[in-house]
Amino acid sequence: MSADQVIIGLEIHCQLDTRTKLFCGCSTDYRDDGPNTHVCPVCLGLPGTMPAVNRRAVEYALRVAKAFNCEIPEECEFSRKNYFYPDLPKGYQITQYDRPLALGGHIVIEAEEGGEKKVRLTRIHMEEDPGRLVHRGGGARARYSLVDYNRSGVPLIEIVTEPDLRSPKEARRLLAKLRATLEYLGVFDSEKEGSLRVDANVSIAGHDRVEIKNISSYKGVEKALTFEITRQRSLIRRGATVERETRHFVEARGTTTASRSKVEEHDYRYFPEPDLPPLRVASWLDDIALPELPDARRERFMQQYGLSINHARTLTGDLRLAEFFEAVAGEDPVLAATWVADTLLGELNYRDRTIATVDPIRFRSLLSLVGSGTITDRSGVEVLRLVLDTPEEPASIVERLGLAVTGDDAVATAIAEVLAEQPQAVADYRAGKGAALNYLAGQVMKKTRGRADPREVGRRLAEALAE
């Protein structure tokens, strides 16, 4: 390890996409509704209420553990993490502490220097999400805060990695791989706001580490780490010490700022949750059949469709994208892969849109127009933009804008090419061998993929030869 080596470990919180909360029957589908509308005595922490574990949430967490080859201890247990915060209705969070659901395991990513790399996992545990504070009056000057408990009790898994990541880019790749896997497993919806939150531990080899909290987007993780590494390196260059501390990521500015100092650190007084007996769920693993996961799908795309590794990787890195590709692959999957991975994604990115907003049927029509040579690649891009921005059908766009490669031109081009390529047949024809004309016409038809009118081809070929 070089002296300047960056060392990164992540703690990733993901909301499990269950219909109901972790310890009560409240719906988790609260995002479009008013505050405190998805609550009950249990998730409000009313006196006397008790948690009852949502078995589906446990099963979801086990799917994740199985996908990443974790070890499932015979018995795991929930504990209380005690601290006061107004979004925490019980004054403690029910989480897992010294007996988590899953231990070990790994996530395979593409390494910074190329090739594959196994990032080891420390553990995966389950816990409940707290509520949410809404500060009134704006930021630090807020006069008061309101509490919305809709989120209170939504199931989370926390995935803790070993400090195996060596660059912000690797961290981003790990998150991308994690997100893709969770979506393939059907346990996570990355498009739900606030469904992923990351704490990152980062240090420069030989120096103290800093924990960055409160990163809530994929791009934010790379940004926060890049900023923090630059900050630590410049401290070290100046001969200053990197303080072991917790910093917050300020998304708007792309910077990190010091938050609580060591003296304010909490003693969470963990102890086993007495209302929940230990869970014995290792045997559930046998009943969990994993679906095809991103790596397997990538291999299949290469085998089945003949895609390049880069296209296969891009297209399988997101479940919806992979499904979209398979829906439009048709008879020319390589062409489809090129158009989806190289063109469509760029156009979507520019528009800040997701693949879910694209109609595969219209996209497929576009692909066949390009594939058949009816329109050129360049026109294809123009049509794609209109397909994305308007409801018009590709064929109608082509017609309205006159983008079709004109029949005459195509035939003329083919004739010219054939005459140049077949000097012997031309000579034969001119020497009076009439049958040679049929041969040449056949070649032209082949070049136009049968789209030209054979009688017209014969007439124009004769004209060309007469010149």
Place this chain on the structure above:
Amino acid sequence: MDDRFNAYLLRSDVPGRRSGPLAGRTVAIKDNISTAGMETTCGSRILKGYVPPYDAHVVSLLRDAGATINGKTNMDEFGRGTTTENSGFGPTLNPVDTTRVPGGSSGGSAAAVAAGLAEMALGTDTGGSIRCPAAFCGIVGFKPTYGRVSRYGLVAYANSLETIGPMGRTVGDISALLRVISRPDPRDSTMQGLPYEHDPVPSVRGRTIGVPAEFFGEGVDPRVAAKVRDSIETLAACGAKVVPVSMPTMKFALAAYYITCTSEASSNLARYDGVRFGPGAEVQRSWHDAFTAVRAEHFGEEVRRRILLGTFALSAGYYGRYYGKAQTARAQVAADFERLFRSVDLLAGPTMPTVAFRLGELADPLSMYLADILTVPANLAGVPAISVPCGSVDGLPVGLQLMGRPFDDETVIDAAAAFEAEVTA
């Protein structure tokens, strides 16, 4: 209703349904059990004004069974006490002698039954809180096996120790009440789903009763001990085989109990921050200052003491020395019971070391904690235990305590019924 004893915090006169096993019968409910639409304070000022929007499982079952719930009874604040003097709303008096405490923490329930204000009552027992007041007020009180009655809706004090249980004037009544309240409830994950469906058979013939020497040790009033020994003789006369036994882990029991219950309580009481229920926190102050002020103002002294003790016992660096060690001791107490129950069917001894204290007599907390020595072992091990009246000393009631195997509540109730039948015959 003339409540001269301050047994009730809230009274109700809404009659129950006309049909059901408890139709026409009155039941008083300890104020730490949630009742929809009826204020539930746990005897604490910090919950003044809190009206639960839901019924505890046992309350739903009582309503379905036709019981008339005639009020909420006084208690030591959040169950923290052995006398009902630690209520935020004044002490309850013992109906047998109003210069005495009724015991606690279910003192209001015991007094309501003893005074005839309710036929039966629900109490809760964390370390003796049903059995102690039953003994002091001369009624029957039963702590079921842990996991036999749903705790959903019982405002938690020490979750791993406490149970809801029946109190009444006769063994038949507590059996009838237990039958109603022990129905399964998926909301309590510590429930075992073994409802009590038994009619008491007043017999101990052929049963072996162990009498632990430690239950007659130092601090036990010799006159109370003599009454209880006489009662055990009565059981022998009814056909039980009585054998002396020893419970050496008794010496750890009180420490294990107090560390466990204060630790759990310190966490359970964190939610009383003035945000969602009870007297509101001052919103103009910072969050930290506001909730600290609410807690300092509205929690009583004994509650604050136990929060501090429990917070300390769970602190980093002390967990292993206190909470962790208490769990080890607790497991040893449970193992001691298990060992004894391989050779005996029941264990017998006094419920309380003395008769009811005078009001104000237990001035220092330590002497109050020591009074729990004979009741806490059953909670540590989760076994069923009953207190039945067995005579009096100086006109004050004495309770005989019988304990049984886990989920063999039936045998304990049968033995108590046999004793009751013999002494009332």
